[in-house]
Amino acid sequence: MSALAFSADGHTLAVGGRVGTVWDVDSQQLLGSALSTPGDKILSLTFGKDDTLYAAGSRILHQRYVLNPRRVAEAVCKRADGGPSRGEWHTYVREMPYRQVC
Numbered sequence: 582m583s584a585l586a587f588s589a590d591g592h593t594l595a596v597g598g599r600v601g602t603v604w605d606v607d608s609q610q611l612l613g614s615a616l617s618t619p620g621d622k623i624l625s626l627t628f629g630k631d632d633t634l635y636a637a638g639s640r641i642l643h644q645r646y647v648l649n650p651r652r653v654a655e656a657v658c659k660r661a662d663g664g665p666s667r668g669e670w671h672t673y674v675r676e677m678p679y680r681q682v683c
Contacts, residue, residue, distance in 0.1 A: 584596070618638065665682070
């Protein structure tokens with residue numbers, strides 16, 4: 582571990598090192614998967630507004646992670662061009678009935 586940062590409300594903890602992680606303090610559960618970095622150790626962490634996390638290392642000057650679920654969903658929908666079509670849904674999500682997700 583090489584860096585720690587708490588969110589402003591104290592409910593989220595970010596941990597740096599060779600693998601960065603984000604934790605829910607109240608439940609002591611890992612939130613999501615490891616923070617992706619370009620192979621560099623995370624040496625510094627800070628939380629910004631709207632649950633945005635910033636990380637830095639010796640070769641990473643500034644890495645931004647959006648942690649707000651609503652903002653993440655909006656970004657995914659934008660990248661997915663509005664979400665899967667009915668046909669794409671039936672190809673990839675067969676076990677659930679189609680619904681518009683974006």
